[in-house]
Amino acid sequence: MRVTSNSFPNALQYQLESLATKQAKLQSQAATGQRFRSPSEDPRATRKVLELQQETRRLSQYNENIDLSSEKLNSVYGAVQALKKVSDRASELAAMVDDMKSKDQLAAYRQEVNQLIEQSVQIGNTNNQYGFIFGGTRSNTEAYGVTRNESGEISSVEYQGSTQTIEIEIAKGSQISVEIPGSNNTKSGRQGLFETREGSFFSNLIELRDKLDGGTREDVAYIRETVTTNLMKDESNVIYHISRVGALEARLETAKTLGTRRITAANEFVSKEVDADLAKTLVKLNEIQTAYMAALKSGATIMNQSLLDYV
DSSP states (O other), X not given: OOOOTTHHHHHHHHHHHHHHHHHHHHHHHHHHOBSOSSGGGOHHXXXXXXXXXXXXXXHHHHHHHHHHXXXXXXXXXXXXXXXXXXXXXXXXXXXXXXXXXXXHHHHHHHHHHHHHHHHHHHHHXXXXXXXXXXXXXXTTSOSEEEEEOTTSOEEEEEEOSOSOOOOEEEETTEEEOOOOOSBOOSSSSSOOSSEETTEEHHHHHHHHHHHHHHOOHHHHHHIIIIIHHHHHHHHHHHHHHHHHHXXXXXXXXXXXHHHHHHHHHHHHHHHHHHBOOHHHHHHHHHHHHHHHHHHHHHHHHHHHHHHHTTO
């Protein structure tokens, strides 16, 4: 078989170029810490990485939604706890009323109840950076408006919010609403905090104050038989909402934990697909460099021997 005079130089050049390409790739991996720099180098891994990065962005958005919901829930919890104290005190005052109390004592109770009414309206109009927390979807205006009598005391309270609440997605296919409408006396939607189908906390407080103002035996009997019962219903409703807030908080914490774990796992998979094994890369780089130098040395030796044949 006849071998052309340039066969060996061409083969040597091809081998050196191949080794140089591998060396450059390994040097890039060692410098950047990544197995590949362009999608064409590993299409399968690139597709997998893009899918994982999309999943990570989606999970991160869920976690942001959870943080937002938790912040709103903290405001709701503080307001509901404050209302619980008002409810407890109103029930205590109603239970203290009897025929043995003097006019002055009843008048003192009345003044305190009047302050509880004012305090309840303030709680109902609690707002934060997201708006009035008991206004439902109508959170840009005060949840409650009041009408006052000639003495400047609140005579009625009107709900100005919405019975609808906003739901937010905290996981795939899982939505949550941490909002509580201040009032909802309908059969649909979320249960109201201050007003339900069974009555209004504001109306019960106003009725207690006005009956204390009368102070007759009939008024006292009405307080003990009717107002006290209504206030007990209000207290049960507040306790229900406290329990619900606790359940929502636990659900948010669980969702955040699961979401964070999934983000960590996704990032680890991305790292596994993209990151180069530095130890193995350096070993391979050393092998390629050794092979490259050996090819140069052997090629030079053979080329020199070939030239001597013609001397």
